[in-house]
Amino acid sequence: MLDSRASGRAAFFPSCNVAFPTEPFRDIGGFDVSFRRCAGEDRELCDRWQYRGYRMIHAPEAVVYHSHRLTAKTFVLQQFHYGRAAYSYHVLRASRRQEQVKLEPLVFYVNILIYPFGQLPLTKAIRVCALIFAAQAVNALGFFWELATTKKRGPNPPNRPK
Numbered sequence: 001m002l003d004s005r006a007s008g009r010a011a012f013f014p015s016c017n018v019a020f021p022t023e024p025f026r027d028i029g030g031f032d033v034s035f036r037r038c039a040g041e042d043r044e045l046c047d048r049w050q051y052r053g054y055r056m057i058h059a060p061e062a063v064v065y066h067s068h069r070l071t072a073k074t075f076v077l078q079q080f081h082y083g084r085a086a087y088s089y090h091v092l093r094a095s096r097r098q099e100q101v102k103l104e105p106l107v108f109y110v111n112i113l114i115y116p117f118g119q120l121p122l123t124k125a126i127r128v129c130a131l132i133f134a135a136q137a138v139n140a141l142g143f144f145w146e147l148a149t150t151k152k153r154g155p156n157p158p159n160r161p162k
Helices: 022-027 041-051 072-097 106-118 122-153
Strands: none
Touching (some): 041 072, 072 122, 106 122
């Protein structure tokens, strides 16, 4: 099991396959509905969950099938919006912790790019690595898009859970 208090802790679990006990979920304020799109609110919820001292435990025996029909265009748009939401998440997290916005270290990106090579045949690993790279590039574009447009329009009103 992956325990959030262990050294190999998960930063978050996507909400398409996570469960929370009702009372602690309500105690921390549930999902932050001020996120503009359905992206990032699960990451922010998991961060707030752990910030309040609750554990997240990976249960590999709990299997969830969740998929979308994605075209190349909708995949790119999805990754772009994930990047936009990531910006909002990082700003909110830094504000809650009263610190500077911190991004994932370069080693995070290196690790996700090399991971397929230990899991798949070489030709398939190269294709998967290329898709991961493309997804992360579009995600970064969305992140910096949101940074630039937020500076122009100003941040959302602070109606987010603590």
